[in-house]
Each structure stands twice: as structure tokens, then as C-alpha cells.
Amino acid sequence: MRKVLLILRREFREATRRTSYILLTISIPLIAILGYGVYELIQLLEEPSSEQVDKIGFVDNTSMFHDYSSPLGLEFTSYEDEEKAKDDLLADEIMEYIVIPEDYVSTGTIIRFTMETPLGSGNDTSQETEGFLLTNLLEEQVDDEILERVEVPMVLATLSLNEDGELAGDSNEFDKFFLPLVFGVLFTFSIFFTSGFLLQSVAEEKETRVIEIILSSVSSRQLLAGKVLGLGGAGLLQVLVWLTSLRIFSQVASVNIPALEELSLPIDVLAFGILYFIAGYLLFAALLAGLGSIGSTARESQSWSAIFTLPAVAPLWLNFLIVSNPEGAFARALTLFPLTAPITAMMRIPSHSIAPWELALSLFILGVSIILSMWISAKVLRAFLLMYGKRPSVREIAKCVRQA
Numbered sequence: 001m002r003k004v005l006l007i008l009r010r011e012f013r014e015a016t017r018r019t020s021y022i023l024l025t026i027s028i029p030l031i032a033i034l035g036y037g038v039y040e041l042i043q044l045l046e047e048p049s050s051e052q053v054d055k056i057g058f059v060d061n062t063s064m065f066h067d068y069s070s071p072l073g074l075e076f077t078s079y080e081d082e083e084k085a086k087d088d089l090l091a092d093e094i095m096e097y098i099v100i101p102e103d104y105v106s107t108g109t110i111i112r113f114t115m116e117t118p119l120g121s122g123n124d125t126s127q128e129t130e131g132f133l134l135t136n137l138l139e140e141q142v143d144d145e146i147l148e149r150v151e152v153p154m155v156l157a158t159l160s161l162n163e164d165g166e167l168a169g170d171s172n173e174f175d176k177f178f179l180p181l182v183f184g185v186l187f188t189f190s191i192f193f194t195s196g197f198l199l200q201s202v203a204e205e206k207e208t209r210v211i212e213i214i215l216s217s218v219s220s221r222q223l224l225a226g227k228v229l230g231l232g233g234a235g236l237l238q239v240l241v242w243l244t245s246l247r248i249f250s251q252v253a254s255v256n257i258p259a260l261e262e263l264s265l266p267i268d269v270l271a272f273g274i275l276y277f278i279a280g281y282l283l284f285a286a287l288l289a290g291l292g293s294i295g296s297t298a299r300e301s302q303s304w305s306a307i308f309t310l311p312a313v314a315p316l317w318l319n320f321l322i323v324s325n326p327e328g329a330f331a332r333a334l335t336l337f338p339l340t341a342p343i344t345a346m347m348r349i350p351s352h353s354i355a356p357w358e359l360a361l362s363l364f365i366l367g368v369s370i371i372l373s374m375w376i377s378a379k380v381l382r383a384f385l386l387m388y389g390k391r392p393s394v395r396e397i398a399k400c401v402r403q404a
Helices: 002-017 019-046 082-090 126-138 144-151 173-207 210-215 220-253 258-262 267-294 298-304 306-312 319-324 329-336 341-351 356-384 394-403
Strands: 055-060 075-079 096-100 111-114
Touching (some): 002 019, 002 220, 019 173, 019 220, 075 082, 082 111, 173 220, 173 267, 173 306, 173 341, 220 267, 267 306, 267 356, 319 341, 329 341
Antiparallel strands (some): 096 111
16 A cells, blocks of 8 residues: 555656646636637627717607616707708717608607718627617607506516426526536646546556566556546545636626526535545556556557547537437437447536436446446556566457466
């Protein structure tokens, strides 16, 4: 056990000191801060100055309309003649002006004058103009409450039902679509980045023959256990840094970004997320460690890693199928398949779309796969770590696993 702890401490220290590890760990918080800064800059550039008031002029030839302020803050100002309205438009005193003909009630025709071409207009005010017309037409016909409802006809509230016809609980589009994708991407990065360290470490030590010295003091199982646990700790630390920084960022940025106000990360979601991260890391670490011992060079071993990494990231390519129908047969199949289970589960857990039996069965299959992968990898390490200059065939690998 002491030797395993020594290897664990060394691998953890070496991994956390790597420049690539440090850069990737701080990249997520930096990207979040940079994105927030860009958002604030855009808001600042688009926000009109306190002295500027958006105004639309109108020339009323029916004597039915008066000044009006829309719910969005646009002011409709009356002009006695078109010449004065045109002068103010050319002087940028108003955004545009409209002319209401005498036969407006019978024809509905409105003439609009603007400095921008219709196709390139950056401030289309059609809805506000309709509100201005409706309010003036109905003001003497209906009471204030009806008039207010005409201006704002709908405030939509959507509730979701589950398969039993009961309310599915509080959820929002951010939690349903964006949060699962963020979970999947973050954990994918960390799992493969950290397990990639393990593959690289084993392959480089074999290529440089340092492994001969190491195996003179420890067994292949002790070596595998120490490397897996040490690098796994580095990956877990990375994930905790990301989740903590994103949580702090969401609380700070929610003041100006309303979508982040409803962002929630329940304890059960976080716990299952960490559990699947650990399980996913152990599975891929064992598989990639075995690949690292088989390859004759580090580059060759890394090229073989696509055998496992490509199927594993398939849930990210097919995220639209999983997120749009998280309780469908396709999503459930990927949740139960060991190579895709960690990423798929991380994408489904935040939306609470996994039944308890699915979680239990998925984790059981994943646990059995981890034990089997560790057992095979330990045998592969024992058989091939000291084999140089020859690439073993699949038949030789199977034979050595049986005999090791």
C-alpha cells in the first residue's frame, strides 16, 4: 500500500504541475469571465445614452390620434405638418415619422418615412406602431384594463406534464438544454485529458525504458493502481475547480444576465455527476493504460486511443437526439452501454430524466466493466510493458491475457 501511495503522490504532483493541465483548468473560468466581459461591452454599446430618447413622429390627418408612449419606451410625437417632421428626421431628432391619411379608417393605409432602407432597417418599429394605432382607436371604446390587455395580450407561463399526467416539477429551458450539454462537455474534457495523461505516462516510460527500473521495485498492479488513483485525483480536482468557478460566476453574473438567475445545481445532481466522472475515468484510464503498454511508441499508443474515445464522445455529436428526447430508447441505450454511459448520464441527470432503475443498472454495468477492464489491463501491463520492438497481434494479446 505504501508503494501505491508513493506512485499516487508522484503522479498527482507531476500532472498538476504540467503547463497543459494548469492552462486547461483555468481556461473555463477565464472563458466565462471573458464571455461576461464581451456581453457587458455589447450591452454598453447598444444601450442608448440617457440624453437620447427614441421618438417617432406622426402627422395625423384624421384628428383621431394623440401623443403616445409604447411599453418599450418609444415616444410617438404629433406634428402639424410633414415639413416639420421631415426636418426633424433629417436632423436626427426623431427615428422616423408616419403620415396617417384622412381615409385611414376605411383603408388602413399608413405612410412611413425613414432614413433607412426597408431591408436594412436595424430598428423595425412595426409592432410599436400597431400598438400606437390600436391604443388611440380603442381608448374611447373600452376601459383601461381591456386597453392594457390589448397592448400586452399575453404573458406566457408553460408547465410540463410527466407520463402520468402530473406536473413534472419546476424546470426551465436553460436547465433542460444548456446545462446538460455543459455537464457533458466539461466532464468529457476532464475524463479524456486526465486518462490521456495516463496513456502518455505509461507509453513514455516504456519507450524510454524507465519502466524497467520502476518494475524492479513495484508490481504491475501497484503501478497501475498508483497511476490511476493519482491522475484521477488530478482530474477530480480539475472538475471541482470548474464547477465551483461556474457556480460563483453564475451568482455574480445573474445580476445582469436574467437567464442565469434560474440556474440551479442540486446536490443530488452534483453527487451523481461526480460519481459518473469517477466511474468514467476509471474505465477509460484502465483501457488507455493497457493501450499504452501495448504500443511500441507513445505516438502509436495515442493513435490507438481513438478506438475507445470516438465511441465515448458519440453522445456529444448526437446531443440533439438525447436532449430533445432524454427519456427515449436511444438515450437509454447509450446510458447503459459502458463506453457512452458516463457522458450520456451526465447530460441526462440535470434534466432529471433518468429513472432510478436506469441509474442503478447503468452504474452496475459500469462497475462490472471497470473491474473487468482493470483485471485485463493489469495482465496486459504485466505481459507487454517490457516487450520492445514488436507490435503484438490481437491473438497474442488474448493469449498473454489468459496466461499472464
